Amino acid sequence: MKKLKRYQYERYAVLCKVTYQTDFDPQSLGFSSDNYAEIANRWGHICARVLWRDDHPEVLVVFRGSQTVHEWLINIHCLPKVKRFVDCRYHVHTGYDYLLEQPSNPCAPDYQSGVSIYQQLNAIVSPLILFGKRVSLTGHSSGGAMAILAADRLERQYTKSIKRVVTFGQPATGFGSFKRQYLLHRRTYRICCGVDVVTFLPPLPGTFHHVGRMLWLHNERIYENISPFKRFVLSFASWLLSPFASHYMHKYIRDKDFFDDL
Template identity: 30%
Template sequence: MAFSRHIIVAMLVCLPFLSGGRELAVKCDYEDHSTGYNHTLARILVEYASAVYISDSTELFTWTCSRCKDMTEGFEMIELIVDVQHCLQAYVGVAPDLNAIVIAFRGTQEHSLQNWIEDLFWKQLDLNYPGMHDAMVHHGFYSAYHNTSIRPGVVNAVQRAWELYGRIGVLVTGHSMGGAMASFCALDLKVNYGANITQLITFGQPRVGNSVFASYFSEHVPATFRITNEHDMVPHLPPYYTYFPQKTYHHFPREVWLYTLGVGSLVYRIEQVCDSSGEDPSCSR
């Protein structure tokens, strides 16, 4: 799940489109597009998902890091949350161009034993949300968001942002394990705090819950897109078994699959959006 392979591939896919400069030079409102995939928004959020891996807290908090440029310029950091004990990191801030709060979660650190334990703790945990009967989720990912300092830090920062900027929408993103945490965060803010989750866009996200959870999640956070790469194994984990639907893990619908197609000497970058069950065999599975 290391950043070096998965998120860089996603950014390389975007490079041919970046030569024309920023497409969002003025404040934009994504509410009218909240149920549709927006490629420009995905390119912006992959930069936010990349920046959260920066280890220099000062550069990240002041938004002066090497990845804090280009399509994320002008970002106003509200809070950088670092949980040293569990090797977790996230930040919350406001993107004036998007007129939205942006929350980004870091994925697995390659040399973090704690992260790998969380990733591999596949035991399913009962989830108690209103109306969510028989829903079960990945114990490790759930705990990484709910049972560490990450959740209170994120919630407090979002509430402060609302006090400063009004009840603007929220964009949530993350890569790998960060995508799993981003999903729990989006649902938490929606159900418990009435947030307008403008979009949740994740990169290389593993599965996080059973079919009941996936259905409930899609109902409450419909503007969700999982961006995957053709060679990435992480989105295939934990395993999906068609013959054991209640206990197995399911993806949310709306996968955006990035892959290459060679025709003679030409190589094309393909972006395929799948809007079915989340386990569409015509996409990356």
């Protein structure tokens, strides 16, 4: 498994932060407006952005996390949802699956009625994949869960199309069957910062499972693939003092210096 470099970490972290902005400007990040697409959810809120360059082989897909009360309520809906594919069948978190499968905003001319967010994403990246580009996906919080689900589906349709998946403050996405069937463990980096309580959600130990390689940034160190129980014990005192202080993107960006040591 390749290591995640500091400049890669910083790029994904910055993307996850600025994707929350309503005045998002791809040109400020070095991307042409012609090589940029955005996807809105059923309420017209931008929930995913796609960026690429003609002279670079990577396509970047960034999902934002939950912002509205309705989206947070969807996160609570953690019953299993069965997903069936030609080669497998697994169970995922119903709420996160809904965030990806909900209808995209049908406002003309950019969106089509009756098309889901995932279908819209697929329509944008498919020509780029066929042109030889590879896709990297990132997201914060529930956006990280959406990135995980979308990446696995794209990889099943286009083998070796996914370069990497990097998530920040991501809750667990699926059940044991999803962890066993997930195709991208070696290309997935799940960043946990300090005592971010959201990374322990849903609070059902042994039921929901994370995927990929976990990198926990805590007390000036990087812990790799530490067990949830040990991570909870080490951070319990800090968690009592500030349970949500580590969840925001500015904290993840500030901790980019950890990656000088990787």
